[in-house]
Amino acid sequence: xxxxxxxxxxxxxxxxxxxxxxxxxxxxxxxxxxxxxxxxxxxxxxxxxxxxxxxxxxxxxxxxxxxxxxxxxxxxxxxxxxxxxxxxxxxxxxxxxxx
Numbered sequence: 286x287x288x289x290x291x292x293x294x295x296x297x298x299x300x301x302x303x304x305x306x307x308x309x310x311x312x313x314x315x316x317x318x319x320x321x322x323x324x325x326x327x328x329x330x331x332x333x334x335x336x337x338x339x340x341x342x343x344x345x346x347x348x349x350x351x352x353x354x355x356x357x358x359x360x361x362x363x364x365x366x367x368x369x370x371x372x373x374x375x376x377x378x379x380x381x382x383x384x
């Protein structure tokens with residue numbers, strides 16, 4: 286695979302996220318095993334996975350609109366929650382007439 290073929294959602298992840306995905310995959314998708322590797326609780330690992338899922342969802346729904354991209358970036362950076370970002374984007378699109 287060439288660098289230009291790397292999906293956008295992968296580029297939105299941090300190095301630690303990619304390491305987490307590697308460990309998750311190497312342990313057959315067992316969150317219990319990953320929790321043992323990181324020496325943390327299962328809910329902690331689940332929360333980390335949920336945050337990565339949010340990052341992927343946000344990066345997968347790419348927009349050309351600068352404002353929408355800004356709100357998505359805030360969500361990825363944990364400046365606003367994914368739920369709040371979705372509400373803001375939905376309201377913005379409704380006001381613009383995009384929905």
